[in-house]
Amino acid sequence: xxxxxxxxxxxxxxxxxxxxxxxxxxxxxxxxxxxxxxxxxxxxxxxxxxxxxxxxxxxxxxxxxxxxxxxxxxxxxxxxxxxxxxxxxxxxxxxxxxxxxxxxxxxxxxxxxxxxxxxxxxxxxxxxxxxxxxxxxxxxxxxxxxxxxxxxxxxxxxxxxxxxxxxxxxxxxxxxxxxxxxxxxxxxxxx
Numbered sequence: 001x002x003x004x005x006x007x008x009x010x011x012x013x014x015x016x017x018x019x020x021x022x023x024x025x026x027x028x029x030x031x032x033x034x035x036x037x038x039x040x041x042x043x044x045x046x047x048x049x050x051x052x053x054x055x056x057x058x059x060x061x062x063x064x065x066x067x068x069x070x071x072x073x074x075x076x077x078x079x080x081x082x083x084x085x086x087x088x089x090x091x092x093x094x095x096x097x098x099x100x101x102x103x104x105x106x107x108x109x110x111x112x113x114x115x116x117x118x119x120x121x122x123x124x125x126x127x128x129x130x131x132x133x134x135x136x137x138x139x140x141x142x143x144x145x146x147x148x149x150x151x152x153x154x155x156x157x158x159x160x161x162x163x164x165x166x167x168x169x170x171x172x173x174x175x176x177x178x179x180x181x182x183x184x185x186x187x188x189x190x191x
Contacts, residue, residue, distance in 0.1 A: 023063075023067055026062070026063055026067070026071075027063060027067050027070050027071045027074065028071070028074065029071075030055060030058070030059035030062070030063060030068070030071035030072075031071045031072075031074045031075045031078070033055045033058075033059075034052055034055040034056065034059065034071070034072065034075045034085075034110070035075060035078070035079075035083075035085035037050060037051035037052050037054060037055045038050050038051075038052045038085060038086055038087040039087065039088075041087045041088060043088065043089070044167070046089075046091070046102035046103075046149065046153065046154075046163060046164075047089075047102055047103050047106065047145065047149075047163070047164065048087050048088070048089055048103075049168070049171055050087045051175070052087065052110070053106075053113070053137070053138050053141050053172070053175060054175045054178065054179050056068075056072055056110045056113050056114050056117075056137060056141065057113065057114070057117045057133070057134040057137040057138065057176070057179050058179055058182060058183060059071045059072060059114045059117075059118075060113070060114035060115060060116065060117030060118030060119075060121065060133070060137060061117055061118065061121050061130065061133070061134070061179070061183045062183070062186075063114075063118060064118045064121075064122055065114075065115045065116075065117075065118035065119040065122060066115070066118070067118075068114035068115060068117065068118040069111040069112070069114045069115040069118070070111075071114065072110035072111040072113075072114045073111050075110065076099070076107060076108070076110065076111070079095070079098060079107075080095055080096040080098070080099060081095060081096075082094060082095035082096075086098050086103070086107070087103070089101065089102065089103055100152075102148075102149060102153055103145070104148055104152075105144045105145040105146070105147060105148020105149060105164075106141050106142075106144065106145035106148070108144065108148075109140050109141045109143075109144035109145065110141065112140055112144075113136075113137035113138070113140045113141045114137065116133070116136055116137050116140055117133045117134055117136065117137035118133075119133075120132070120133035120136060121133050125187075127180070127184070130180055130183060130184070131176060131177070131180045134176045134179050134180060135172075135176050138172045138175070138176060142164070142165045142168055142172065143165070145164050145165075146160055146161060146164030146165040147160075148164075149163065149164040150164070
């Protein structure tokens, strides 16, 4: 009886190890982390402050360009079908309609930002390029979001810049350096 139980536990540990080493597990993990980070929000109109962009660049950093983008495409797909994983916003839009709301430009840039971040880091994993890659990913998100706000909601470029980009500048700097610290901390502990 003990031998059967030990063999069963060993088999379960091997299966768990295979799951943890699979790319799909990590892609879905970053999808979930992005969803969780969206719930940590400071509601500001028209776009709330969240930790989502931090997870987007970390997805690219840890998973690489392609898999980081996949994690964000899955996130957008799950939110589009109506799962409550996008950050709460005052506009009340849910599901697919959210991609056409004030936050749509930011959300749609997530896969591109994860891809760009991952692509740069795949080329050079030292500190300065990693930080610059994370800044580049955030800039893509912010510029896309600001452009979307300007085009569809705020017809004044300076107001769109203030409400869609400038307001996030300090927050972005903090998140980029926190992301870099997390990235290097985890990479160091894995070695």
